[in-house]
Amino acid sequence: MRVEYINPFVEAAFNVLKEVLNADVRRGELYLKSTTMPVLGVAALVGLAGDVEGRVLFDMSKQTALDVASAMNGETLSSLDELGKATITELANMITAQAVTKLHDLGFKFDLTPPALFTGDNMEVSDHEVEALIVPMEVPQGKIEINVAVRERA
């Protein structure tokens, strides 16, 4: 992944999570993965377009998704219902959008597509072996892995 793209995602993740959860957010060490499959249980996906093609995936366990959605709504959700899913999807949207905004200021024209949410029952099997950058974020509700797979458009 292009070096200049990294910080915007890391910063956006940190800023947005801190603001919406109003809690301590810690970032783990970045690393590269050879495949892009989500593995924790719930995955929110935002497509990227423009100067690049790819997507950002927000991977977390069902429990973390539930707890994060509850925190963002100011009420305890008993299950990941329509509201809960919309909440996680919006979280993914906000982080990606903030990253895209920062990238824009750096001269990189990214666009994003409306987010989608996948849970264990309808998890997509990725057909591509695309390298992904993993940004692990630790919040009180658990771990959120931000998985960015992006390729320069030829």
Next chain:
Amino acid sequence: MKTKQDFPSINERDPDGKKPDGGSYRVLVVDDSMFVAKQIGQILTSEGYEVAATAADGEIGVEKYKELFPNIDLVTMDITMPKMDGITALEHIINFDKNAKVVMISALGKQDLVKKSLLLGAKNYIVKPLDRKKVLERISQVLAKG
């Protein structure tokens, strides 16, 4: 989600959402996210505004505006939506009613989008995550300008 009860000092006797004649300002909320629509709704109602309707995409948003015209005092418009995005919907609404008061609400803070929407007639642009105080300030500013 903080509500009016958390800010007793803010407009307890005189919420921004209430018109001088006693009624409430009516707001059309256009956003494809159930969560965001709920959030905006909560912010608005906590300050006395009335959510006249909610639309989940630009197309429905434009329809609803035309349907409820002239009883919509303000529109909050998301940018990234399926079917018809917020910028296009903004254009349609302004074409229909040049005095329409539309406030863009988006997670994208790109300068060109902000400029574009303001040029097309939006009155203000708010970047998500939503800060209750900021949202209310901007909305009341827009309404105050008559």
Next chain:
Amino acid sequence: MQTNDIQVNENQSEVQNDEQKERVAHIDFKMVTFSLSGKDYGVDIMNVKEIAKAGKFTYVPNAAPYLRGVYNLRGDIIPIVDLRVFFHLPAERKQNDALENMLILRLEDHVFGIIVDHIDKVVGIASTSIQPPHPIFGDINIKYIRGVVENQSRLYIILDVLRIFAQKEEEKPRVMSETPSGAYYRTTSLSAQSAEQEKSYPDTASGSEMEFIKETLFAIKRFSATEINEDWMARRFEEWKKIRAKGDLQLKNAEEADEYLSDFYSPYSDKFWGDEYAEAIQAYLPDFPSKNINVWNPGCGKGYETFSFACILQRRYPESRIKIWANDSDLLAISSAPNLFFDIETVPEYCREFLVQGRNGYSFNQLIKDSVLFEYHDIQNANPFPELDIVLARDILSFLAPVEQARVFGDFSEKLKASGIIFLGRNETLRGEDWKSVGQDPVSAYMRNDQ
């Protein structure tokens, strides 16, 4: 995908005669049985992780024909071998997404799947009843057969899955490339150990001393002693013997390994290239037919090498559009590369015309910056680079494990255009008729040998 738990089906009650009664009493080998083209086969149950039915495999280009693809098994990506293709047996190719029957096998750390026609049951037998393989029993190469056994009037051919997997690993790099360079990395695709065996080292103390040093170098510094640095290794070892005439040859710690390797590295590692070296490199750059020059620079580190090369290329090819893909898997090193600032005294002459002055010092101008794409990338993952005119990989291959070395070199070879050139480390050389050396010490450069 369906995953079935293995059903143990011991029909001990269906024993037929005394002989079998005896054998049944000593069941010490269980196998999962299946069929391929109408014949019965078995694999040791200890190697079977699970049974699965699946339809969607991710196709892997340039892989052996029996490699059906890779499959996502709850997060792990594993290779899938179609056993029927592997054994050249007729196989009924199902519709694209129709479910295939798979056995997921585990051998130590390696997990892979095999596709078979039908999976039958678990059969327990006495290992003493396993007969050695005889060609007459099978359609498949005898080396993959561990033995044959009869059970309840059925003849099972027991497969040696370790051999199948080893074969898969060995063949992978070779089949990956259709180019002539197959010869080079066929030998280096073998592990360092077996490569040594093939060369039949003299059974002297010296031979094994060298072996230990090589192992230490790999363990401590991830330096793989293979064909590519063989000449240097031999020379260095002789030197080392003299240096350590009065002591222990062996490398006991990182410092000693560093000392041993200190002689290996290319000039100006992790620094701007000096003027004379830059001139030498430039002298070997050929003319290219295209106006676009694509360069891959893996292991670029902090970027000094990349910028040096970018300047050289701009001077050598002023009319061309230069694009360098520079990558490194060391995030810390590469993250500062796009925005390096320097004191002008530290920058060599041939680079100075490309500098601009800013508040924080001198940096490269937009022309140079636009010509380089720095990426945080691990070359052991898929390398999505276009056709290349130049590969700049100094001291990179030697620090990859032998199988990775072969794979990455395979990538170099596959992507390099016919008129392309590869720059390796000073002490890295290519053997064989496929490549001709076009450089001279300290420049190690190769082009395809079309003759």
